Amino acid sequence: MELTELVYFTTIAHTGNMSRAAAKLKVSQPALSVAIRKxxxxxxxxxxxxxNNTIMLNAAGKRAVVFADNILNQVNEMRQFYRAYGERNTAATLAFTDPGPMRLVVPFFQKYCTQTKISSLQLHSDSEVGQTLEEKKADGVVCLAGPRKNKKDFEKTSVAKEGLYLAVPKDHYLAKRKYIRLDKEKNLDLAVLAEDGAYAQYLVPFWEKFSKRHKIAIYKDYEAFKKAALENPHQPLVLSRLARRYYQEDYGRVIMPINDKGLSVLYYLVYLKNNAECLFPILHWAKTRENTLLNVIRPYSNM
Structure with a gap:
């Protein structure tokens, strides 16, 4: 049994005439007759x-019309549902509490996941996450921590690792180190790139503590930071892992990770549980080895 046969059958039944049904369906009467016989x-x-060249439903036919109409109505509802479903899942809005992951995640999806159009929204802090999701201003939020209340309504998955790097001149006494701890050094003259965002806010207490051991100049603007780096090629620089990846510059210096306790963090994609379908391509990327921002090896997800 084919859907076309049911469409032909119900059209004949509702028009009450083969020629009118053929005209409505834009097919020949012989084609209708073949479908009905099948x-x-x-x-x-x-x-x-x-x-006498007339055709009328018998008792079985009248019952069959009820079945056929129900089947075709369900098929139509299914088509409408998945048309709307497809349209809903071709676009998503992501909010970010930091510029670092936003600069890297959004272009990635725009380039490689063309089936989903990603738009972005910048938040000022992690405190806005819950309200942003509940008010449906965004489908998901990339942040350092999830909402503090109604946690049962939210889910999260890690998407990026963040930390700090030190860039020193090649002739600097630290240049041969594989890594460094600022709490073990003294009297460094540091230029720090700390663009506005959740991670910069998170680091405020660290810089207050380190300022007792080092001279620290904070730059919130990248161009000012880069200018300072070029004007003073002997000055050690500090920038985040994601900023280094985005700007792709070594500033003529040797770069090494800063391993002080508490400086490394994870960004999470937080979303309402009932909105997971809308974020399917993003969640699939976040949970597989395709996500190189997390800097860990993951098996492919079963999603």
């Missing part, structure tokens, strides 16, 4: 009374 053979039951 349907009757499949059901092993005649559906019409044929006499």
């Amino acid at each position: 349907l009757e053979r499949d059901l092993d039951m005649p559906l019409f009374v044929r006499a």
Whole structure:
């Protein structure tokens, strides 16, 4: 049994005439007759009374119309649902509490996941995450921590690792180190790139503590930071892992990770549980080895 046979059958039944049904369906009357005979053979039951060039539903046919109408209505509802479903899942809005992951995640999806159009929104802090999701201003938020209340309504998955790097001149006494701890050094003259965002806010207490051991100049603007780096090629620089990846410059210096306790953090994609379908491509990326921002090896997800 094919849907076309049911469409032909119900059209004949509702118009009450083969020629009107053929005109409405824009097919020939012989094609209609062939379809009806196939349907009757499949059901092993005649559906019409044929006499004197007229065709009328018999008792079985009248019952069959009810079945056929229900089937076709369900097919139509299914098509409408998945048309809307497809449209809903071709676009998503992501909010970010930091510029670092936003600069890297959004372009990645725009380039490689063309089936989903990603738009972005910049938040000022992690405190806005819950309200942003509940008010549906965004489908997901990339942040350092999830909402503090109603945690049962939210889910999260890690998407990026963040930390700090030190860039020193090649002739600097620290240049041969594999890593460094600022709490073990003294009297460094540091230029720090700390662009506005959740990670910069998170680091405020660290810089207050380190300022007792080092001279620290904070730059919130990258161009000012870069200018300072070029004007003073002997000055050690500090920038985040994601900023280094985005700007792709070594400033003529040797770069090493800063391993002080508490400086490394994870960014999470936080979303309402009932909105996971909308974020499917993003969640799939976040949970597999395709996500190189996390800097860990993951098996492919079963999503």
